[in-house]
Amino acid sequence: MTRIAIIIGSTRPRRRTAVAARWVAEVAAQHPAVAAGQATFEVVDLAEYGLSVLDEPVPALFGDYRNAHTARWAETIRSFDGFxxxxxxxxxxxxxxxxxxxxFLFAEWNNKAAGFVSHGVHGGTRAVEHLRLTMTELQVANVRTQVALSVFTDFEITDPAEPGVIAPGPHQEPTLIELLDEVIAWSQALKPLREATSHVLSA
Incomplete structure (x- = not known):
């Protein structure tokens, strides 16, 4: 089964990102691949991992993790096929x-696939442009389709200190489903590379 993590990319209190992630998880739970037992989705919240500012003495490329919080984070990311x-x-x-x-990590990201759901005043698109560059360096296949949620049109917000309620425009869910299709397909396509790399590392 293909395992996909939905990563909440903010640790702020009362995060709008968590609201968006729950919407992604709800749509993903209805995906045909989930119903068929071919894929599963799980929300991963950065705030639950207590990662300090990068404090590993050895570069992540070498996989020589010394801290318990890094080992826990590595175990989580290693277990997924896509993001x-x-x-x-x-x-x-x-x-x-x-x-x-x-x-914090390197090999745990390699030969997997990633899609991006962003939000903000400009839909979060500029953050995703930077994320795409980083993912490419980590040998993560970036899918083309992106969901960009506008703070003005895709959320109902009465208090700027609160996350509000997500209210995606009618085009957003079909776009998200297309994104999920691509992440699942690419994650499955890259499985032989993950298996080959795992074999080399364990040899």
Missing amino acids: VFVTPEYNHSVPAALKNAID
């Missing part, structure tokens, strides 16, 4: 917490 990153845009880029979490 849907749900991210806000902070100052034209990726949240520091998300970039930091990505940088």
Whole structure:
């Protein structure tokens, strides 16, 4: 079975990102591949991992992790075949917490697939542009389809200090389903590479 993580890419209290991630999970749960037992989706919340600012003494490329929080994070990411990153845009880029979490690891990301659901004043599109570059360096296949949620039209917000309620436009769910189709397909297509790499590492 193909396992896909829906990663909440913000650790702020009362995150709108968590609201968006729950919507992604609800749509994903209805996907035909899930009903057929071919794929499963699981929400992964960065806030639950307690990652400090990168504190590993050895670069992630070598896989020589020394800290318990890194080992726990590595075990989680290693267990998935693909990812849907749900991210806000902070100052034209990726949240520091998300970039930091990505940088803790290397091989655990390799030969997998990723899609992006973003939100913000500009739909979070500029954060995703930066994420695509990072994922490419980590040998993660970026799918083309992207969901960009506007804070003005895809959420109902009465208090800017609260996350509000997600209210996606009618085009957003079909776009998300297309994104999920692509992430599942690419994750499955890359399985032989993951298996070959796993064999080499364990030899």
